[in-house]
Amino acid sequence: MRKRWIAVLRTPVGLGAGVLLLAVLLLALFAPIIWSHQASAIDTEHLLEGSSSAHWLGTDNLGRDIFYRVLVASRTSILLALAAISIAVLTGLALGCAPVLLGRRAGRLTTAVVNIAVAFPGLLLALFFAVIFGVGAKGAVLAIGFAGAPSFARLTQTLVAGIAERDFVAAARIAGVGRFRILARHILPNIAEPLVVNATIGAGGALLAFAGLSFLGLGVQPPAYDWGRLMGESLNSIYVHPAAALAPGVAVVVAGLAFNLFGEAVAKCFGVPVLKSFAPVVKGAPERLPETRPAAAVGDDAVLVVEDLHVSFPGAAGPVTPVRGISFSISRGEIVGVVGESGSGKSLTALAVAQLIEPPGEVRAAELSFLGAPLLGRLAVRSTAAARRRLLGTSFAMVFQDPMTSFNPTKRIGTQLAEGAREHQGLTRRSAMARAVDRLRAVRIPEAERRARQYPHEFSGGMRQRAMIGMGLMGTPALIVADEPTTALDVTVQQQVLQLLETIRVEDDVAVLLISHDITVVAQVCDRVLVMYAGRIVEDLPAGELAAGARHPYTRALLDAVPDLETPLDEPLAVIPGRPVDPSAFPAGCAFAARCEFAQDQCLVEDPALISHGPAHQVACWHPQGTAATGTAAGAGAWQARYLGGESIKSIRTGLR
Numbered sequence: 001m002r003k004r005w006i007a008v009l010r011t012p013v014g015l016g017a018g019v020l021l022l023a024v025l026l027l028a029l030f031a032p033i034i035w036s037h038q039a040s041a042i043d044t045e046h047l048l049e050g051s052s053s054a055h056w057l058g059t060d061n062l063g064r065d066i067f068y069r070v071l072v073a074s075r076t077s078i079l080l081a082l083a084a085i086s087i088a089v090l091t092g093l094a095l096g097c098a099p100v101l102l103g104r105r106a107g108r109l110t111t112a113v114v115n116i117a118v119a120f121p122g123l124l125l126a127l128f129f130a131v132i133f134g135v136g137a138k139g140a141v142l143a144i145g146f147a148g149a150p151s152f153a154r155l156t157q158t159l160v161a162g163i164a165e166r167d168f169v170a171a172a173r174i175a176g177v178g179r180f181r182i183l184a185r186h187i188l189p190n191i192a193e194p195l196v197v198n199a200t201i202g203a204g205g206a207l208l209a210f211a212g213l214s215f216l217g218l219g220v221q222p223p224a225y226d227w228g229r230l231m232g233e234s235l236n237s238i239y240v241h242p243a244a245a246l247a248p249g250v251a252v253v254v255a256g257l258a259f260n261l262f263g264e265a266v267a268k269c270f271g272v273p274v275l276k277s278f279a280p281v282v283k284g285a286p287e288r289l290p291e292t293r294p295a296a297a298v299g300d301d302a303v304l305v306v307e308d309l310h311v312s313f314p315g316a317a318g319p320v321t322p323v324r325g326i327s328f329s330i331s332r333g334e335i336v337g338v339v340g341e342s343g344s345g346k347s348l349t350a351l352a353v354a355q356l357i358e359p360p361g362e363v364r365a366a367e368l369s370f371l372g373a374p375l376l377g378r379l380a381v382r383s384t385a386a387a388r389r390r391l392l393g394t395s396f397a398m399v400f401q402d403p404m405t406s407f408n409p410t411k412r413i414g415t416q417l418a419e420g421a422r423e424h425q426g427l428t429r430r431s432a433m434a435r436a437v438d439r440l441r442a443v444r445i446p447e448a449e450r451r452a453r454q455y456p457h458e459f460s461g462g463m464r465q466r467a468m469i470g471m472g473l474m475g476t477p478a479l480i481v482a483d484e485p486t487t488a489l490d491v492t493v494q495q496q497v498l499q500l501l502e503t504i505r506v507e508d509d510v511a512v513l514l515i516s517h518d519i520t521v522v523a524q525v526c527d528r529v530l531v532m533y534a535g536r537i538v539e540d541l542p543a544g545e546l547a548a549g550a551r552h553p554y555t556r557a558l559l560d561a562v563p564d565l566e567t568p569l570d571e572p573l574a575v576i577p578g579r580p581v582d583p584s585a586f587p588a589g590c591a592f593a594a595r596c597e598f599a600q601d602q603c604l605v606e607d608p609a610l611i612s613h614g615p616a617h618q619v620a621c622w623h624p625q626g627t628a629a630t631g632t633a634a635g636a637g638a639w640q641a642r643y644l645g646g647e648s649i650k651s652i653r654t655g656l657r
């Protein structure tokens with residue numbers, strides 16, 4: 001942080017504006033103390049005089065020295081501008097954070113109000129409020145403050161939306177941390193910097209606006225005076241006595257520039273974001289019939305039961321449904337892998353299970369229950385909602401893909417681990433911290449006590465990922481959902497994280513839902529594999545059967561596309577031809593048909609259901625491979641041979657991710 005401030009002062013603009021701003025603030029502080037007597041001394045013998053050695057900028061209609069009055073007016077002008085900008089920032093902050101605090105409907109209403117208010121020119125709003133709050137300094141401060149609030153509200157909304165999507169906020173929500181606490185501890189510290197910088201820039205604008213209102217007679221009233229008031233008083237004699245009117249104007253410009261330029265220089269060096277419009281909504285797609293399948297074998301030890309899960313988002317041409325009716329269950333101590341190309345709906349499935357799909361996204365399911373408790377549906381009783389939060393906070397853990405964004409960068413690792421335990425287990429700060437250290441030890445973080453006091457950036461990627469798993473172990477988790485937990489890690493660290501998950505599963509009988517685009521990772525550590533394509537499960541089989549027993553052409557294509565040490569280096573790598581389907585335009589029939597070698601007419605018109613093809617093995621395909629009718633699994637290797645000679649060959653990484 002210190003380094004960045006030094007960097008600001010190293011730039012010519014930053015240094016110049018910094019010095020200027022300091023001078024303006026010192027002037028505001030000391031000028032009334034030193035020169036108020038000279039500024040208010042009436043001299044009837046020298047009324048409305050021009051510049052002279054005694055009065056550098058001349059005198060006003062009571063013979064008072066204009067130069068001293070301009071100096072003394074600095075305090076009122078700057079204090080009132082700072083008061084106005086404070087009101088603007090605080091009101092904007094309250095409005096901008098409303099969507100996080102008030103929930104969907106009230107949040108939308110606030111956003112609509114802010115959007116309408118932003119559309120009005122600031123000056124018009126200021127004049128409107130000035131009339132409402134009345135003539136005088138207080139009214140003008142309120143008017144300028146409220147007129148500036150919409151743009152700060154919009155800025156806050158944008159910043160909050162950016163932070164609220166980060167993994168560490170999701171982690172806090174999964175840990176059951178309340179909305180106010182998430183806002184205070186995780187969101188506000190991360191948006192404070194851009195807000196302060198923008199407030200500094202805004203102070204320049206407020207100064208100008210205040211001078212304008214005082215000039216019009218709506219701001220500071222006599223005998224008090226600020227720069228705007230001095231300009232107004234000198235206006236009548238501007239042709240005979242221009243310095244008296246210009247001097248307060250120049251003061252406004254110089255002080256405004258000092259705030260603006262300094263804010264800009266800081267913004268540039270700190271990389272503070274500028275206002276962006278919200279991302280456009282994805283194109284819509286027609287709603288499709290839900291896929292049905294026999295419910296997964298649900299035993300008494302089922303930790304998670306998902307039945308006919310849909311996730312949809314509003315689109316321009318109707319709702320888009322990237323997850324279309326998937327069903328599965330996970331038992332205690334079971335590791336279930338989910339594989340599929342990018343966009344197949346793996347992450348959305350995990351997010352839906354973790355209750356992290358935000359409106360306007362919508363989650364529907366015939367059943368979505370965790371440890372027997374339903375996760376969907378409105379809860380009328382407050383205590384039931386709290387119980388659900390507590391259940392998720394203590395028994396559910398999520399590990400995200402990017403260990404860099406999984407933790408709040410402004411908080412120590414130990415504090416972040418302890419947060420959920422204090423909230424749900426009622427632990428004191430000290431015992432929550434002791435448990436955090438113990439959990440860090442459990443996930444093999446060396447020198448756990450010292451490490452708990454460190455910030456996320458002081459951890460390596462692998463350590464952060466293990467600490468994230470440690471956070472899940474603060475309670476007594478029954479399920480860990482790991483969304484591509486090793487994608488951002490190198491192979492050695494990847495192995496350590498997978499081993500850790502396996503150890504936790506064995507020792508604590510924890511179920512794991514492991515999402516990965518890497519079918520080899522899944523085959524290595526999972527008991528069962530769900531293969532997803534275009535928002536559906538197309539094959540559900542024991543991991544041990546993957547290599548020889550996979551029947552869906554898509555699963556086989558994924559397997560064939562994995563290079564091994566025997567893959568000829570002088571030949572192009574195998575890829576799955578074509579592209580994954582756009583969720584806004586799922587075709588009729590089997591979604592994989594266009595890329596499938598075995599597709600026939602029926603595949604193009606009828607969508608196959610996921611049906612049993614042996615014990616614990618289900619396939620959604622009209623022509624599953626490895627049966628008598630379609631040839632053996634080895635026959636699918638011919639498919640690879642065919643495409644190895646194909647034209648549009650891409651790397652396996654781009655094909656699968």
Ligand SMILES: Nc1ncnc2c1ncn2[C@@H]1O[C@H](COP(=O)(O)OP(=O)(O)OP(=O)(O)O)[C@@H](O)[C@H]1O
Pocket residue numbers: 282313320322340341342343344345346347348349361517583657
């Ligand atoms: N908030 C959203 N609004 C609209 N569409 C979305 C949203 N989030 C995801 N999608 C779409 O849903 C589809 C599935 O996304 P998802 O993130 O689940 O894919 P994935 O299989 O996890 O892929 P990856 O491996 O790249 O993470 C994608 O086409 C994606 O564009």
